[in-house]
Amino acid sequence: MLRHWTCGACFDVTDAILHLATVDFRWRGRSGFSVSVPNFAMNAGETVLLLGESGSGKSTLLSLICGTMLPDAGRVNIAGQDLATLSSSARDRFRAEQIGVIFQQFNLLPFGTVIDNILLPLRFAPERRKRAGDAKATAATLCTALGLPGEILGHRANTLSVGQQQRVAVARALIGQPPLIIADEPTSALDADSQAVFLDLLFQQTAANKASLLMVSHDPRLADRFDRVVRMEDIARIHRVAA
């Protein structure tokens, strides 16, 4: 496994890119909604489909993995780094360095150009920016590889079709080769044909970057593309005191 980053403080060096152990998280101010994840790990380079209905705690899990929320108990390790040991601003930077995020839709800043949107994470991640080399050229290459016309880079994001916007989001997630890509229902806003094309491109580019892909969806038909399929209810327990 090729590692592009160095980590001096790593104490749990395994091949896992992502490891959640005995994680417990309780929403404050909400009546008794809590999520616990006893054990969930992903290997480097692995592609995992996480299936779950809405309300199954997917979003909470993603926030824990991205470090915008911290568990009340247990550990979340990304690339061997325990997120809880980082300060909040270091966590923000760590996220920018290590994780590429693709949302369901409205991924892009509507008023920004395509190139500004693609380069945005590099603004917060100096090492990822170094890895990206000539960032603009890299962005252009990624766009071409994702089947986007070259002149699109200068266009404003809100002039693009939804399908194009999702591809730009993929380019933004991949630029500077973060080891982990997280996609939250990235195809649900696309029609069936576009979905297939989009997933082909996503897998192709993720593999080319040797990145791990964690994709969250409610659609089990996507399962055969992935190395592994995990159901939300298999890895996490949801507790609701008052429904």
Next chain:
Amino acid sequence: MILRLAIASLIARALTVGMTILAIALSVALFLGVEKVRTGAKESFADTISGTDLIVGARSGSVQLLLYSVFRIGNATNNVSWESYQDIATRPDVEWIVPISLGDSHRQFRVMGTTRAFFDHYKYRQGRSLETADGVIMDDLFDTVIGADVATTLGYSVGDPIVVAHGLASFSEHKNQPFRISGILAKTGTPVDRTVIVSMEAIEAIHVDWRSGAQIPGQVTPVDVIRQMELTPKAITAALVGVESPLQTFALQRAINEYRQEPLLAVLPGVALQELWGIVGIAETALLAVSAMVVVTALIGMMATIFSSLNERRREMAIFRAMGARPTTILGLLVLEAMLMAALGALLGLALLYAGLSVAQPMIDSAFGLWLPVTAPSLQELWVILAVVGAGAIVSMVPALRAYRMSLADGMLVRT
């Protein structure tokens, strides 16, 4: 890049942002305009008289004396007798003295009786002398020299006859002794522009048939007879005095103030002006405070605009957060936007002010006799702009802190 995105974000909300900027611009233009008029008026007042060491009049207030003798505002409560005037004029420390006699008018303009020495010694705007634009200084008893505004307003030219009215805003005219315009003065930007100047003797001449402010019924002395008469004035309204040496100014002032034969008052024009500023200072400060409040109101309007945009921009903030932006970056972004709006507004306000000033300058001049120079923005104006930008940043901290807390709680999730 963050700056470029902030600008792009502002452009994307062009309408509301434009309105906010316009409100700030108008308020800044108002504030700077008030300041401009204030300093312009001060300079214009201060420029009105120079080279005169003392103004002498009947005992009243120093501001009152200054106002009626130099600015033709208000009236004298009493006169100075010709004997007292002669007494002062013959003092050795008096280099020159110019008598002024006021009280009559022509249309809306005041008539001032004086001597030829007035044209030699009256100085304005750091020592500039009066000059005729047309014609000559009066020669004959019934000659008059008029100020530039008198000529343009009433459409007079050299040679035209004019009739002087008794008192101010009066219907009783000195019809029997018409004057002839011998000269028109060049524009000075002082009250001289709005003055009809005649000789001291002429003032006497037109009042030959008058006693105690009323015409003696039936008595009409022919002009030829008047010309033969001894026309020494009995009293004057005020006198401008120049001293031999500046060191003697205070001694002369004291001597006049303690003059035993008649209660007189001598003031230093600069000191009287300072006293005047002291009086109008409160109104000035109030005016400035009100216009500053307008600027604050515009900035609070901007704060409200930012507040109302926060909810629809939650998505945007979540994207920033997902890309690794810290909550403080979100805060900085909002403050940056507010500063951009405030800076644009302030600069636009400055531009509006100067555009308005260059258009309105001649109108203000003719209506109020106030010449507001269009000069490069002063250091003070740049400070005002900086202050507006700074205040914009401070005001925007309120919605920005809310956005900070929101993005801290939301993370990259968006609950819409």
